Amino acid sequence: MRSCIVVAAWVVVTTALPGATTAQNLTRPVEPVVSRPAPAKDAPLSLAEVLRSSRRHAPQILEAIAKVRQAEGKVLSAEGAFDTVVKAEAESRLTGFYDGQIAGGTITRPIENWGGSLYGGYRISSGRFPIYEDERFTNNFGELKIGAVLSLMRDRLIDDRRFARGNARIDVDIAEADRLLTAIGVQRRAIGAYNLWVASGLRLAVYRDLLKLAQARQAGLVRQVQLGARPAIILTENEQNILRRETLVARAEQDLAQAANALSFFLRDADGAPMVPPTARLPTSFPAIPRSNGDPRAMLNARPDLRQIDLRMAQATNRLELDRNALQPRLDLKAEVAQDIGPLGEGGRSRAGTETKVGLSFTLPLQRRAAQGRIDQTTAEIDSIRRRRQQTEEQIIVAIDGLAIDVKATERLRTLAEAEHDRATTMAEAESRRFTLGASDFFLVNVREESAADAGVRKLDAAYRQIVANAELAAAAADLPALGLDARALASEDE
Structure with missing residues (x-):
């Protein structure tokens, strides 16, 4: 039942x-x-x-x-934006009055926390170059160079990468x-x-x-x-x-x-x-x-x-920080040390000794409507x-x-x-x-x-x-x- x-x-x-x-x-x-x-x-x-x-x-x-x-x-x-980059190049004059030859390479490593990069390189030249290419001369064993580029204002805390x-x-x-x-x-x-x-x-x-x-x-x-x-x-x-x-x-x-x-x-x-x-x-x-x-x-x-x-x-907040970053002026610091090695080359004594350079680069758009518009959005x-x-x-x-x-x-x-x-x-x-x-x-x-x-x-x-x-x-x-x-x-x- x-x-x-x-x-x-x-x-x-x-x-x-x-x-x-x-x-x-x-x-x-x-x-x-x-x-x-x-x-x-x-x-x-x-x-x-x-x-x-x-x-x-x-x-x-x-x-x-x-x-x-x-x-x-x-x-x-996205991590690829911080990859180390190796660049090599060589050039030789086959005809003409000058017979200069040059070869070199550069390694660049982005700095993740400062929006800049570190770099180092080596180059060596032989023969003669015209006066307007005087910077190509090196001593007989070449030139070593290291340097850094740092962002002091825009891109210091955040950048596109x-x-x-x-x-x-x-x-x-x-x-x-x-x-x-x-x-x-x-x-x-x-x-x-x-x-x-x-x-x-x-x-x-x-x-x-x-x-x-x-x-x-x-x-x-x-x-x-x-x-x-x-x-x-x-x-x-x-x-x-x-x-x-x-x-x-x-x-x-x-x-x-x-x-x-x-x-x-x-x-x-x-x-x-x-x-x-x-x-x-x-x-x-x-x-x-x-x-x-x-x-x-x-x-x-x-x-x-x-x-x-x-x-x-969280994504929108990060984008707002990037937009505010675009309002700031760009102030970049560049420091570089170069050292020619070996006997003097065709360039003469001007390549002897250690060369140290420091520079600043400043950029400020007078009108920043694009960045302000993105901030509002x-x-x-x-x-x-x-x-x-x-x-x-x-x-x-x-x-x-x-x-x-x-x-x-x-x-x-x-x-x-x-x-x-x-x-x-x-x-x-x-x-x-x-x-x-x-x-x-x-x-x-x-x-x-x-x-x-x-x-x-x-x-x-x-x-x-x-x-x-x-x-x-x-x-x-x-x-x-x-x-x-x-x-x-x-x-x-x-x-």
């Missing part, structure tokens, strides 16, 4: 399962990342197995991981936040698909039990009609029940096949190909769903969408990002508070529904015993069963709402351990 009572309950609850069970098991903790034996061929398929497969092979997650690698590549490219590198590093963090956001969405859909598949299997089992019950009752009714204890019309009425339940079984089998096909998007083999779960691996019940721990409001900063906004704010962008974060945070808080209310309300509603269902079940079972003894009629038995089924629907609906409320609260607060997406689980996908 209890199987009869559960039928209508499953019909109502499973109509909401595609969107509801998505959050139903978000709070299941991730298993430790260790080597596991392969599950038995017909062992019940667990939610942990589906989530593990989804994390490793879901195309959306793999795409997000690829975007993280892409951002890391941009960081390496350092800004690009900093922004590229923040882009990696943004990609990581997007990866987490994508993983949460994919895993929630995987949980929904898994629970829909389980629900379809349990519903099919209930319908098959109901069909067997009606078939067994038909055999008893046939005997009672033959003995004259029941009218023949009751056989027709029960045959109608059998046909209706056979229809329910057929529809449930179709729903199970559809649910298994949908689950195959998340359940994949070792090569990442979709894998339809066999019916033999259906569990006999839903997995337990622990509640989220901690204060949901205190976990706001863990939300990937808020973190992305904060990172965008960036300042407005920062204000816009700040308002966007305020709005997003307030929306999250309102959602969390609403879900907390739902959690408390659904707990009470579930308790009331369970009590009502117990009473209705007791009445249905009592009426069934009376029918067996001949003290009741077929119509009244059906009424009692339908009343008990309605109470069962309300009980399951209340339980479902409580599960969803707890899961949605964990999702809204980005409680990653409760969602099965803690840092260790995500790190394991890089292996």
Whole structure:
């Protein structure tokens, strides 16, 4: 009789399962990342197995991981602005009055914290050069030179190279936040698909039990009609029940096949190909769903969408510093030491001794409208990002508070529904015993069963709402351990 009572309950609850069970098991903790034996061929398929497969092979997650690698590549490219550069050149006069030849090389190393560079070089010449190329002469063993260029005002604290590198590093963090956001969405859909598949299997089992019950009752009714204890019309009425339940079984089998096909998007083999779960691996019940721990409001900063906004704010702040840097005049200091070595060359005594040079370069645009315009744009962008974060945070808080209310309300509603269902079940079972003894009629038995089924629907609906409320609260607060997406689980996908 209890199987009869559960039928209508499953019909109502499973109509909401595609969107509801998505959050139903978000709070299941991730298993430790260790080597596991392969599950038995017909062992019940667990939610942990589906989530593990989804994390490793879901195309959306793999795409997000690829975007993280892409951002890391941009960081390496930005670091290239600080690469050491080696330059070599040689020149020889083949014809003409002068026969001078020169060869040399320079190594330049950018200074990261001062916006300048260090350089050193060597050159050597031979032969004669015209007077307007007098600087090409060196002593017989060549000339060594070292120097530095330092920015004293503009580009001292920040320049285009350092800004690009900093922004590229923040882009990696943004990609990581997007990866987490994508993983949460994919895993929630995987949980929904898994629970829909389980629900379809349990519903099919209930319908098959109901069909067997009606078939067994038909055999008893046939005997009672033959003995004259029941009218023949009751056989027709029960045959109608059998046909209706056979229809329910057929529809449930179709729903199970559809649910298994949908689950195959998340359940994949070792090569990442979709894998339809066999019916033999259906569990006999839903997995337990622990509640989220901690204060949901205190976990706001863990939300990937808020973190992305904060990172965008950091990028805009860096851009504002760069724009303000463009307003400053440029004052560069250059210092250089050169030493010719070896016997005197064709250039004479002017190359003897150590040559030391110090110089300053000053540049000041009289009109700096371009830089001021960029400052105004960036300042407005920062204000816009700040308002966007305020709005997003307030929306999250309102959602969390609403879900907390739902959690408390659904707990009470579930308790009331369970009590009502117990009473209705007791009445249905009592009426069934009376029918067996001949003290009741077929119509009244059906009424009692339908009343008990309605109470069962309300009980399951209340339980479902409580599960969803707890899961949605964990999702809204980005409680990653409760969602099965803690840092260790995500790190394991890089292996």
